[in-house]
Amino acid sequence: MSNAAAPAREGPDRSDAPAHVAIIMDGNGRWAAARGLPRAEGHRRGVEALRRVVRASHELGIRYLTIFSFSSENWSRPASEIGDLFGLLRRFIRNDLASLHRDGVKVRIIGERDGLESDICALLNEAEELTRDNTRLTLVVAFNYGSRQEIAKAAQKLAREVADGKRDPDTIDAETIGVHLDAPDIPDPDLIIRTSGEQRLSNFLMWQAAYSELVFVPIHWPDFDKAALESAIAEFARRERRFGGLVAKTAS
Ligand code: IPE
Ligand code: IPE
Ligand code: MG
Numbered sequence: 001m002s003n004a005a006a007p008a009r010e011g012p013d014r015s016d017a018p019a020h021v022a023i024i025m026d027g028n029g030r031w032a033a034a035r036g037l038p039r040a041e042g043h044r045r046g047v048e049a050l051r052r053v054v055r056a057s058h059e060l061g062i063r064y065l066t067i068f069s070f071s072s073e074n075w076s077r078p079a080s081e082i083g084d085l086f087g088l089l090r091r092f093i094r095n096d097l098a099s100l101h102r103d104g105v106k107v108r109i110i111g112e113r114d115g116l117e118s119d120i121c122a123l124l125n126e127a128e129e130l131t132r133d134n135t136r137l138t139l140v141v142a143f144n145y146g147s148r149q150e151i152a153k154a155a156q157k158l159a160r161e162v163a164d165g166k167r168d169p170d171t172i173d174a175e176t177i178g179v180h181l182d183a184p185d186i187p188d189p190d191l192i193i194r195t196s197g198e199q200r201l202s203n204f205l206m207w208q209a210a211y212s213e214l215v216f217v218p219i220h221w222p223d224f225d226k227a228a229l230e231s232a233i234a235e236f237a238r239r240e241r242r243f244g245g246l247v248a249k250t251a252s
Pocket of ligand 3: 026027028
């Protein structure tokens with residue numbers, strides 16, 4: 001069934017909400033540059049946008065929200081900017097963990113933890129531990145994350161199982177690889193949003209994005225808000241998802 005004839009709507013209602021929205025939060029630096037501010041201020045305002053979007057995700061009935069917070073390739077930025085980004089993550093967890101927990105948010109972290117400073121690892125573990133039984137919204141933070149690295153890690157785990165005589169190589173298929181990724185229990189994203197106008201994945205969830213709908217919005221991340229999220233969801237609701245078949249499935 002096509003959505004083309006559906007009546008025009010102001011914004012999405014809860015039934016339109018995709019179960020899993022993933023966001024490439026891009027454009028903090030450009031937001032700051034446009035205002036003559038340091039990039040760090042863009043990142044700081046980006047955290048405020050994140051708070052807004054977590055709240056809006058609850059309200060819109062989204063079950064999983066994944067956010068790209070620091071990529072494996074972001075290590076190529078100046079040390080001072082990396083320090084700012086790590087400082088913001090520390091502060092976000094210290095300041096917001098209690099209220100996320102109160103709101104029923106379950107925090108999950110994907111990405112490489114080996115090599116991170118021990119206090120960051122402790123905070124990430126604390127966030128996951130404290131919120132592990134929450135069920136309202138799962139917030140997946142992709143930190144020090146790269147999709148190629150995640151897939152390579154899965155390949156390593158499988159190779160080790162084969163080397164240890166625990167697995168027949170012929171049993172390795174797409175599903176086996178999927179369950180060796182960082183968060184195998186979380187469904188693939190239905191909708192991936194990238195802010196700031198760039199139209200690429202930048203090594204984000206490339207395996208999981210096989211059938212995600214991609215929406216690129218021109219807004220810089222610090223300006224992103226509930227209305228922008230609703231409009232991306234409305235765009236998603238207009239898409240026909242076919243998953244390789246002939247019959248369109250409803251968007252969510
Ligand atoms: C997103 O904003 C934050 C991270 C990548 C960590 P950017 O810092 O990439 O901002 P632009 O793309 O330079 O404007
Ligand atoms: C992607 O943004 C990474 C995050 C949002 C954390 P980048 O700004 O690093 O991506 P490129 O370099 O423009 O592709
Ligand atoms: Mg960027």
